[in-house]
Amino acid sequence: MSSLPRRAGLAVAAVALALGLDMAAPRADAAPETLVRENTRQADAIELALQVRERQQSLSSLNRLADARDRALLGRKAVLAQYGYHGDPDAVVAVLPLASYSVSAGFGLTGPLWEAEHGGQDFGSYVGDQIVAVAAGVVTEVAYSGPYGLRTIVTLPDGTEVWYCHQDDVSVYPGQAVDVADPIGSVGSTGNSTGPHLHLEVRPGGGSPIDPMDWLRATGLTP
Ligand SMILES: [Zn+2]
DSSP states (O other), X not given: OOSHHHHHHHHHXXXXXXXXXXXXXXXXXXXXXXXXXXXXXXXXXXXXXXXXXXXXXXXXXXXXXXXHHHHHHHOHHHHXXXXXXXXXXXXXXXXXXXXXXXXXXXXXXXXXXXXXXXXXXXXXOOTTOEEEOSSOEEEEEEEEOGGGOEEEEEEOTTSOEEEEEEESEEOOOTTOEEOTTOEEEEOBOOSSOSSSEEEEEEEGGGSSOBOHHHHXXXXXXXX
């Protein structure tokens, strides 16, 4: 009896593990024909998963290219205007995090959704809508963080942390410098969330959160 099917099975299982596929391993005492059949079926599933992943990756890089082209065509002033800033592009300090949104749960609310007071401002939006950096800084964290879901933290030069929570996708990495209005990710509903929205937190000095709307208004924006 050849040991090839068994070895192939192990390789398939390793790839399945890497792809996060949940596949039942063939029973150790299964007949060789059964193993071969199992392996073929699993190889087909993996091939399909690889194709889907490849397609998603090429779509997202196409989206990024299209976005860069749009921005180049629009010009800096028009891009900033999309995010609520209408002044001199050279003097921009802050922008709104989304081009369009509906203001939902505000700062300081209490209720069953939050463990304590609501520490941020919610901006209702659609899954996949682009989130931009409200101010220039350095990305200090990108991680799944319990109730906050997929969260990116950008630390501003004065030490203020800006938290972008419940994201569907992230396009920046820790250590990366981001300029005001740079795309950083997309809206999602990860973590403790009842629908797609951005939960934005502003934490001066990395301490307790303040009302993000007050902070945005103080820069001259009208969120
Ligand atoms: Zn929230």
